[in-house]
Amino acid sequence: MDKPNQNEFKPKIVGFLCNWCTYAAADLAGSSKMEIDSALTVIRVMCSSRVDPNLILTIYFNGADGILIAGCHPGDCHYGKGNYFTRRRYAQMKQVFETLNLDPGRLQLSWISAAEGNRYAEVVNAFTEKITALGPNPINQSSLF
């Protein structure tokens, strides 16, 4: 199978991690020296519910190939119920992506607790693989505009 440029394509992924669970999981993955793909850039937010739709669309239209939002498991939110709001907004964003004919597969929400350093590494590496397979964000291919 021919996949032109597949080897050269290095995705740019933005990850919004909540301070209390997933950011702590990233710290744990770090101190456990797990190998994680360098495609992801971490943006620390206090709660995943801080990630408003503007940020997602802004970074998508600026060329992010993938966007990850990750926070505490349902019921575990440091701020009570923030992650339930995140989940609802995420479901809406998926629909917004479809409406705008963008690929909703480039957007992912994951629950990763502070104890799940392993899972953090797995989620990031798997998401990076998925985005690599999808190829570059079409926004970056100037022919579209």
Place this chain on the structure above:
Amino acid sequence: MKKKVGIYICQCGPNIADNVDIDKIIESVSAFNDADDLEIVAKPYGLLCSGEGKDYLKQEIEENGLTHLVIGACSPRDHNNTFIGVCKETSLNPYLYKLINIREHCAWIIHDKDKATEKAIQYIRGGLRRVLYQSELFENKLDTNPDVLVIGGGIAGIEAALSLADADRQVFLIEKTDRLGGKAATFKTVLPKQQDAVEAIQLKIQTVQDHPHIQVMLNTRLDRIIGFLGNFEAEVRSIDDAEKMTELKIGAMVVASGFSLYDASTHPDFIFSGDDEVYTALQIEQMIAEKNQVTTRSGKAPKSVAMIHCVGREEVGYCSQICCNAMIKLAARFKTQSPDTTVKVFFRDLCLPHQDDQAFYNEIKAQGVEFVRVNRIATEGSQIKFTTMDENEGSELFDMVVLAPAMIPADGTPDLATKLGISLHETGFFQEAHQAINPVATATDGIFIVGTAHGPRGIQATLLQAQAAASKIRVQLIPGEQIVPEVRVSETLEAFCMGCKTCLEVCHYGAIVFDEDKGISVVKEAVCRGCGNCVGSCPSGAIQLKHFTNPQLYQEMIEAVQ
């Protein structure tokens, strides 16, 4: 004004230095030097979090006249507060500093040094861009009131009140009934070893009543509260005389409103009236405490007793934790009263959590108390019908039946929760801030829940919670000391707010109020915790979270896609 940004890269011993090329980072960020607007001071250092490192930073900030500071080092979960502390000892506002985590996000997880260096450069550049968009924030110190309101005069409330009053805190203890001590004061003995409880509890009650720092208010309920940690105002009202209202100024509250019992008479399988020889375990406890013996309504000692566990457990959906032991204690009591009493315990599952429980159970069993494991059980008066686990059916008549109904939230719990602005668990008990890591606090700073108001538990666990809450209050509110509320909080931008009140709905802390005159939402900064959920919810972009604004996050993000 020309900006001068200091960028200091910590070697973190070998942790960062071995895995990223710090010189390359320095070289790369130095390229941002711009003669007109921006001067970069970029340097490596061995260990910035060390005493020498902190002194070095202070010196660098002052000597170079830095306007902004970026530190490339470890996780902000490790040392953000360390470096905020450093800034506070200099002329640099600590919110014009940013810690970039190149250890956990680069050095330790990207195993190729070149790639790790490239990533670290990208992160540091993002930090540089972000810090230039950050604003000074100023901490606002508030005077606090160290006095405490305790709601509920049972053993939980009594213990909390004593723990606080003994540390010279003024305590207001309100109780809705006409006496202190709650349900536990009606027990003759307490587990695990059946120590005599009456005297001990009466002594505590007496101490509370005589305590110079405790004001007891009986027949009193909470009417309303406003405020936040350190500065609450509560109105309490006499239940007998609705005109009699007292206003209290306090800094914190302990909710110790206790529990009620599941009403077994509402259960279709338990048919009995007030004339039948059917009692709850609590009624038996009270009988023992009052007259030191258990008798039937006709005044005779029962010759046969059936004890039925878990009444209503399936209906409420949880185990009440303490009933098995309480029932075993009462079974022992029947045997002590008259060793030839037939005592049969009908149970489905036994819950024996304390380390003394198993031995106690074995001992009681050896005394001839019969334990019958049943699948189903029903009563009609004191006639018991049951099906055992191996599907044998039985029917027996007893002189007395003792039920262990499930513990349920106290009457009035939802109303109290509304007044306090705190949440309830799905079982109807008060909800803690975090089950695992913050179990006596609530989502509202300064309001604590202790004892059975929080869920079923025994006396020991109740006292532990009361002492824990008292300690938390003693640490959070120190007489004469001010508190510094979080400054990284939300604010509404008046011109953009449409007054839709969406943010009021999503805020978990009730930190947003509506200004009816202006028709806009307003954030109560002292109550806001800075999660940013309101920002995510606002349809008109009228709320921003200080230090996590969209322009600041944009600067970080945009570097990721360059």
